[in-house]
Amino acid sequence: xxxxxxxxxxxxxxxHLEQMIxxxxxxxxxxxxxxxxxxxxxxxxxxxxxxxxxxxxxxGMIETRHGKGSFVSCVVPQVDExxxxxxxYIGHSRTLYDLFEVxxxxxxxxxxxxxxxxxxxxxxxxxxxxxxxEAADPLTNAELDHAFHRSIVEASHNPVLLHVLNSLxxxxxxxxxxxxxxxxxxxxFKQQIDRxxxxxxxxVISRQARWARKAAMAHVRHVSESLRQIEEQEKHLIRxxxxxxxxxxx
Amino acid sequence: xxxxxxxxxxxxxxxHLEQMIxxxxxxxxxxxxxxxxxxxxxxxxxxxxxxxxxxxxxxGMIETRHGKGSFVSCVVPQVDExxxxxxxYIGHSRTLYDLFEVxxxxxxxxxxxxxxxxxxxxxxxxxxxxxxxEAADPLTNAELDHAFHRSIVEASHNPVLLHVLNSLxxxxxxxxxxxxxxxxxxxxFKQQIDRxxxxxxxxVISRQARWARKAAMAHVRHVSESLRQIEEQEKHLIRxxxxxxxxxxx
DNA sequence: AATTACGCACTGGTCGGACCAGTTTTTTGT
DNA sequence: ACAAAAAACTGGTCCGACCAGTGCGTAATT
Numbered sequence: 001x002x003x004x005x006x007x008x009x010x011x012x013x014x015x016h017l018e019q020m021i022x023x024x025x026x027x028x029x030x031x032x033x034x035x036x037x038x039x040x041x042x043x044x045x046x047x048x049x050x051x052x053x054x055x056x057x058x059x060g061m062i063e064t065r066h067g068k069g070s071f072v073s074c075v076v077p078q079v080d081e082x083x084x085x086x087x088x089y090i091g092h093s094r095t096l097y098d099l100f101e102v103x104x105x106x107x108x109x110x111x112x113x114x115x116x117x118x119x120x121x122x123x124x125x126x127x128x129x130x131x132x133x134e135a136a137d138p139l140t141n142a143e144l145d146h147a148f149h150r151s152i153v154e155a156s157h158n159p160v161l162l163h164v165l166n167s168l169x170x171x172x173x174x175x176x177x178x179x180x181x182x183x184x185x186x187x188x189f190k191q192q193i194d195r196x197x198x199x200x201x202x203x204v205i206s207r208q209a210r211w212a213r214k215a216a217m218a219h220v221r222h223v224s225e226s227l228r229q230i231e232e233q234e235k236h237l238i239r240x241x242x243x244x245x246x247x248x249x250x
Numbered sequence: 251x252x253x254x255x256x257x258x259x260x261x262x263x264x265x266h267l268e269q270m271i272x273x274x275x276x277x278x279x280x281x282x283x284x285x286x287x288x289x290x291x292x293x294x295x296x297x298x299x300x301x302x303x304x305x306x307x308x309x310g311m312i313e314t315r316h317g318k319g320s321f322v323s324c325v326v327p328q329v330d331e332x333x334x335x336x337x338x339y340i341g342h343s344r345t346l347y348d349l350f351e352v353x354x355x356x357x358x359x360x361x362x363x364x365x366x367x368x369x370x371x372x373x374x375x376x377x378x379x380x381x382x383x384e385a386a387d388p389l390t391n392a393e394l395d396h397a398f399h400r401s402i403v404e405a406s407h408n409p410v411l412l413h414v415l416n417s418l419x420x421x422x423x424x425x426x427x428x429x430x431x432x433x434x435x436x437x438x439f440k441q442q443i444d445r446x447x448x449x450x451x452x453x454v455i456s457r458q459a460r461w462a463r464k465a466a467m468a469h470v471r472h473v474s475e476s477l478r479q480i481e482e483q484e485k486h487l488i489r490x491x492x493x494x495x496x497x498x499x500x
Numbered sequence: 501a502a503t504t505a506c507g508c509a510c511t512g513g514t515c516g517g518a519c520c521a522g523t524t525t526t527t528t529g530t
Numbered sequence: 531a532c533a534a535a536a537a538a539c540t541g542g543t544c545c546g547a548c549c550a551g552t553g554c555g556t557a558a559t560t
Contacts, residue, residue, distance in 0.1 A: 007316070008542065010304065034511060045544045047297055050512085054260065054301040058308020066257070067511050067551035095272070098410040101363070105355040113351070158348040160421075164414060258513070284540060295515045300541085317522035317540050 009044055010051040017052060021061055021072050032062070032070040099168060100224035104217050106165050107149070111200055111216035113156035115209040122155035123205055130201045134194070148197065152204060152216075189226055196222060259294055263302040271311055271322050272409040274416070282312070282320040343481060349418060350474035354467050356415050357399070361450055361466035363406035365459040372405035373455055380451045384444075398447065402454060402466075439476055446472060 020026045032038075035053070039046040053070055056062040063073040118126065129151040133144040153162050196219035203212035270276045282288075285303070289296040303320055306312040314320045368376065379401040383394040403412050446469035453462035 007314070010542085014308070036511085047300075047545090048543065050297075051301055051304045051542095054304040055308040058264070058305040064257070064512070065551090066513070067553085069511055095409060098408040101359070101408055102356070102410050102414060105359045106352065109351070109355045158351055159345060160348040160352050160418070164352060164418070168410070168414075260513085286540085297516090298514065301513095314541070315522090316542070317524085319523095319540060 010048045010055065013038075013042060013044065013048065014052040014055040017056060018059075018061060021056075026072050028072050030072055032072065034069055097224060097228065100220060100227075103165070103168055104220040104224070106161060106168070107153075107220050108213040108217035110153045110156040110158070110161055110165065111204055112209040112213035113158055113161070114152045115204045115207050115212040117157045118155040118204060118207075122151070126151045126155060126201065126204060130197065133197070145197075148201075152200065155204070192222060193219070260298045260301040260305065263288075263292060263294070263298065264305040267302065267306060268309075268311060271306075274404060274409065274412045276322050277416070278322050278413070280322055282322065284319060346422070347474060347478065349421060350470060350477075353415070353418055354470040354474070356411060356418070357403075357470050358463040358467035360403045360406040360408070360411055360415065361454055362459040362463035363408055363411070364402045365454045365457050365462040367407045368405040368454060368457075372401070376401045376405060376451065376454060380447065383447070395447075398451075402450065405454070442472060443469070 017026070017032070026032065032053075033041070035046050035049050038049045042049070053062060053064065057064060061073060062070050064070045114122070114126070126148075129144070129148040133148050136144050153165055156162070196215060199215035200212060200219060203209075203215050267276070267282070276282060282303075283291070285296050285299045288299045292299070303312060303314065307314060311323060312320050313323045364372070364376070376398075379394070379398040383398050386394050403415055406412070446465060449465035450462060450469060453459075453465050
């Protein structure tokens with residue numbers, strides 16, 4: 001299905017192993033056959049096997065310990081529901097916050113411009129998006145939240161801004177988006193976010209550019225820091241789990 | 251900072267290359283030195299280099315083409331200048347000012363972050379770029395001006411910011427760049443620009459983030475408005491010419 | 501006999517050289 | 531001058547060797 005064997009041996013072997021891992025043929029924490037074993041069984045040189053393994057390591061699916069072997073490191077056994085989250089951007093979490101740093105500026109600018117330049121039509125759209133979002137079920141408002149912000153960016157009447165923000169958003173992995181949305185599950189966060197949305201809305205509608213910028217920036221920053229908190233918590237959980245496991249295996 | 255060199259050679263080489271990519275030392279789409287070259291330059295075997303490259307490939311930071319080489323595949327997707335949408339807008343002067351509007355924010359943020367996060371090495375680079383620029387012949391300092399701004403953006407240590415600003419800059423047509431440079435011909439503008447540069451430089455070096463942001467934003471805004479003025483003047487000239495023609499043909 | 505220590509048989513990590521296969525540049529023969 | 535052949539790149543694959551951690555079983559020591 002997703003068999004892209006693209007370039008060649010090492011690639012296809014990596015894909016093959018990945019498939020086995022995702023299938024569950026290779027359970028998490030289970031030991032992967034040794035390099036020499038794979039090499040002879042697959043009829044390729046050991047170098048190729050090593051390249052394939054490094055490829056998987058790059059994706060964080062594998063961990064290798066000198067003298068012991070390589071092990072599947074699917075952190076969370078849960079199929080593919082809620083928490084492959086961390087693993088994806090765990091190595092790049094820094095970049096994620098860099099991204100928020102940029103977004104903070106641009107969303108702020110967008111809100112300010114929207115307050116200044118929104119036409120009546122824009123204001124109508126913003127109002128509609130806002131009301132729809134407020135009335136909606138908190139669990140399903142991912143799209144609506146997005147639509148609200150989008151309506152504001154569009155009201156800024158700056159295509160470059162729109163374009164850049166779009167590509168930044170598409171940069172965020174779905175998992176991260178999901179995580180952001182999961183903030184809504186925590187009542188305190190949800191309320192804070194709602195408050196921010198209201199502030200942004202009113203500021204833009206009442207054409208108070210300065211306030212709009214401030215509110216939008218605060219909003220992005222809040223989301224970013226909330227995410228950071230969650231990451232910190234999960235890191236602790238993971239570490240705790242690992243410690244626990246080591247205790248058990250000791 | 252995030253330098254986990256953990257296991258060994260291939261890992262640390264991968265990390266090193268990743269750093270270079272994120273830093274912008276290796277621009278997107280740029281060719282990475284050949285495996286044999288890296289191998290000899292880093293003093294390790296080619297196999298190790300290959301493993302490091304595969305690691306990066308696994309993370310999607312690299313693409314490799316047989317017989318050609320390996321290439322940085324933009325971590326931060328380029329703000330597509332090729333997208334049909336942008337294609338339409340490019341060239342419209344209105345879009346140009348939208349662009350400056352965005353740049354104003356981002357350059358400001360970059361300067362502020364640079365003031366906060368610049369290492370000694372960064373400061374040295376910035377100082378060198380600044381002094382070189384000041385000492386240079388005003389007519390040929392297009393490159394140097396660019397280098398100065400770049401050194402500051404790099405000192406912000408935010409790869410997303412770096413890449414976005416890079417792609418924005420590439421959006422500006424050469425003609426525009428030339429026009430900006432032509433501002434230097436007018437003594438008043440030139441002096442103002444120099445003053446801005448000095449302010450930015452001193453603010454960043456003395457770690458005054460707020461001031462740095464303000465200066466950088468003022469700088470971009472000034473350039474933008476100067477350009478607008480020039481355009482206005484030229485428009486008058488053109489209109490005058492057109493009127494003249496109509497008179498003649500009447 | 502129990503315990504320690506050594507050593508062998510694993511594991512991954514690194515090396516160098518060889519060769520194949522695409523791509524680009526240079527040379528060369530008409 | 532031009533087109534074809536050749537040389538000089540590039541990455542892709544293989545081999546065989548050796549080093550370095552790890553673990554286990556056996557032999558030496560107590």
